[in-house]
Amino acid sequence: MSDYKYPKIDKKSKAPAFRERMSGNEAVSYAIRQIDPDVIAAFPITPSTEIPQYISKYKADGKISTEFVTVESEHSAMSACIGASASGVRAMTATSSAGMALMYELLYVAASDRLPVVMAAVNRALTGPININADHSDSMGARDSGWIQIYSENAQEAYDNMLMAHRIGEHPDVKLPVMICQDGFITSHAIENILLESDEFAKEFVGEYTPEKFLLNTKESLGVGPYGISPYYMEAKRGQEQAMENAREVIAQISKLYSDATGRLYDFFEAYRMDDAEYAILIMGSASGTAKDAVDNLRAEGKKVGLIKLRVFRPFPFDKIAQALSKVKGLAIMDRSEGFSASGGPLGAEVRSALYGRVDGIKTINYIYGLGGRDMRVRDFEDIYAEIMAIKADEIPELYKYYGVRER
Amino acid sequence: MAFGQYNLKDEASKPERLTAGHRMCAGCGSTIGVRAILRALNPEDRAVITSATSCLEVSSCNYPYTSWEDSFIHTAFENAAATTSGVAAAYDALKKKGKLDETYKFITFGGDGGTYDIGFQSLSGAMERGTDMVYVCYDNEAYMNTGIQRSSSTPLYADTTTSAIGTHSDGKVQNKKDLTKIMAAHHIPYVAQTTYLSNFKDIHQKARTAIYTEGPAFINVLAPCPRGWRYKEDALMDITKAAVETCVWPLFEVVEGEWILNYEPKKKLPVEEYLKLQGRFKHLFKPGNEHLIAQIQDGVDARWEELKQLCQVV
Structure with a gap:
């Protein structure tokens, strides 16, 4: 494990959380505004589609600096996230159901390129027959793609998990993409009481992203996504597996720090x-x-x-x-x-x-x-x-x- | 767009941005196109190169080696343009935050399979969004990387492994898709069609215009493949020349919506002069198949007239 600097939160000076009422989609969008990622690429699909709508409004109102890439499909959403993340910035998306299924190919690419893309996943059934309501078949279909998967019971957890996601995925011992899951409609659309953290706390907790290697590094060119033949492929997979094992310790650490700071307890x-x-x-x-x-x-x-x-x-x-x-x-x-x-x-x-x-x-x-x-x-x-x-x-x-x- | 005097010798003496050591075939049109395009970059400008899955990709970036001097990314077959959208968005983000001083250009390469077919949606999306990038299709008219299967770019009656010729088949029965025209219909600042001719001035100038025009640009490059087209390695330039002289592959550009014909042959050659140079059309020269060639000629003539109309050449 590298000597990574975890966020130091001074509990005494920390601004208190404040009460609000909002849906899971709004809660996650609120967290995304606080994170202010460099790039968001997203495509509309029920029930996650409110998230890019909130992003668009935040952008229109000058509340985020994010480059919002309004792609023509979820496949392109994940492709753009990979391109952005490989370039050295924070990249996020939101999706559900068939949209996530359309991303499946690229989910493996994001994970194997070791890019800490973060996805707000709003769980919805997969088609056959078409159905827009909650179940976990979309993210379960991606369970072997190499993404960290964190599930939320309610809007509060979706919000809190989202504020922890980047710290987990970007940790140098991990470098893996993270999906924060919540149930479609039941959580994403129901208005609940929620405790929100201050922007200052959120920014402090999420921190700056400083990747080691990236495409837009003026000091050194980088090749991403090479052809990896048999003598190399298996080592790449073993490296991913090790990262996922390392994620256990990192998730434990980050969850504890967040729990200590907020009083809301998170564990595996x-x-x-x-x-x-x-x-x-x-x-x-x-x-x-x-x-x-x-x-x-x-x-x-x-x-x-x-x-x-x-x-x-x-x-x-x-x-x-x-x-x-x-x-x-x-x-x-x-x-x-x-x-x-x-x-x-x-x-x-x-x-x-x-x-x-x-x-x-x-x-x-x-x-x-x-x-x-x-x-x-x-x-x-x-x-x-x-x-x-x-x-x-x-x-x-x-x-x-x-x-x-x-x-x- | 004026860029000063063109001199092939000067251009060819620039440091290569796609270096030796890649594993592409001798006589391949792809790398010739890549090098010609990249020569149009100002040496001080940086670039991020994206490649769709293709011969080019699997032969130029084999872990742990790369032939690319610039940063390079490959993610999948059908999404090169969308991948570049993400890179360009990251660049914009870093620029706006004052975290990056240098100028980067974004150049994306895809074969015809990754461009006309499976990557078509991704390309269309990136162009419509106005991504400041150059998409270069190296069009060798079939899926060469997987073994010469037909694509929507494969021309009429070409013999491929999935449009096989036989007692009941004369090759591909469909026409080639006119992608350059479709890209022009996106109303982007710059669209061009080119190939390799004499001193490479045409492709060079089009690459420069594409790279240094703000906004999305698309260049379609006819890039022969010795395996798929079945020619001897040193015949490549004869084939591209014949493609232009027969008007099978006219040279034109669409600048801010204005169609410009770059070359009109003094004497338009019959399509046989192009077809006969390639093994994939060999069956057309068997006695009794004259009507097939006539059909190809009719198609070429019709599209040439259509192009001249668009370019207002009477």
């Missing part, structure tokens, strides 16, 4: 009422809040239930997950996307893999829920707890099942 996941929990739900995104209500209700009845809300999906916190679940008897892993492995969703596969050989004997069901924006209610999560609590000691539960679907 939130363990909610897990101390003595025997039954747990593991979930990501906006439905976590609903599930926490179910936890509270069942706790009031004396049931030992808890919840793990995963924040960082890439890099995946294998050891920490296994540790957090080590005392649990029953577990529901909630996937808001299909993987079509005919064995469950992507989160199910990762969590089971984390547990295998580390923590044995947990009765686990992987649920597919909420696809295309299907609602989950508190009583649905109570149902799920009831199902995992009902699994008998000698019973092998179903590998995975759909929740809340009409079977005919």
Whole structure:
């Protein structure tokens, strides 16, 4: 690990956060205004499209200095971000669903070129049938692209995560792109109470970007994106893998600094009422809040239930997950996307893999829920707890099942 | 645009910005075009070069080597223009913030596959946005890097690996797309069509105008490929000359919307004079195929007349 200078925030002189009401899209846009990145390239798509609209207005009102590149597709949005980032500046974009899918090819390029592009991802179902509502199939399709993926439960988290993103991605031991995910409409469009930090704090926390190598370096030319034949390709991938491992430590550090400064706690996941929990739900995104209500209700009845809300999906916190679940008897892993492995969703596969050989004997069901924006209610999560609590000691539960679907 | 006296000897003695050591074929039209374009840069000006995935890219920037003296970026096949948009935006950002003093120019190269076909949208977008860049298509009329497959730039009846000739096929059955004209329809400051002729003055002046005109510029360069067109390496200049003398590839430019014909042959040669130099058209010279050549001639004649009208040459 390099001797990187983390931001020093003097808590005593820090301006206090202030209350506001805004949607997830506005919250993320507010963070982007505070970051004032050099280049934003974006293309309209529901539900992330409000973000470039806010950027356009900020630009029109002289509130940001950003070069706003209004591209003709998401493919070109990510291409322009890569070109800008390789040139030595901060580059950002926002997208959803089919737009992210159109970027997939370039997501791999951004990561393998080790460019800390930051994306505001507003999760939406992928087409077939076309649907504009929340699920995680878009970013899950990019889970192997080499991007750091951080998921947010609500507007507050989307805002806070966005203020941490550049510090994480730009760290010299990391140099990887970061996507900050929030759920389409449920988070992106719902107006919530939020605490916003001062511009001064945000700027101080985000800091200046000073890359080591870049195209517009007058002292040294640079070649980006060479042909990497077999004797070199694998080392490039190993380097990326190491960066993703390094990101674990950096995410921990940055999250702690941010938590210490703001009093809002961030880690790889939130363990909610897990101390003595025997039954747990593991979930990501906006439905976590609903599930926490179910936890509270069942706790009031004396049931030992808890919840793990995963924040960082890439890099995946294998050891920490296994540790957090080590005392649990029953577990529901909630996937808001299909993987079509005919064995469950992507989160199910990762969590089971984390547990295998580390923590044995947990009765686990992987649920597919909420696809295309299907609602989950508190009583649905109570149902799920009831199902995992009902699994008998000698019973092998179903590998995975759909929740809340009409079977005919 | 006036740039002073042109002298090939002086130009050729400038330090090369695409240096030796790249792995392009002997007799390839691509690198000749790149070097001719880059010679038009003022030596003190810096450049960032973008290349679409292509022969040029995989042969000139092989990790850990590069033939490019300037900064170079390749990201993918279909997005060279958009990539350059990002580089140019970064440049503007740094300039406005006073973080960069030097002048950079942005020059993008793509083959016809990466320009006429898969990169067409990205190119159109960057031009419409007014990105201050030069996009150079080195047009060798097929996907040469993957093994000579037909593109929308492949001319009528050319033999390629996906417009194969046989007992039931005479080669490509569609016409070549007129990309230069489409780019002119973007109403950008400068569009030109050129190739390699005698002292390289035409391509040099067009490159200078393109590079030193503010805003987007597009240059289409006919750049023969010895593998795909099937000619002996030293025949390249004969082919490009024949392309111009037959009016298969007229030299023209569109400056701020004004169409200018740069060369009108004293005696327009028949298309056979161009076709016969290339193995990809060999089948057209078999007895009984005269009507195919006549069809090509008709197309060339019609487009030549159309161009003369646009350029108001009567």
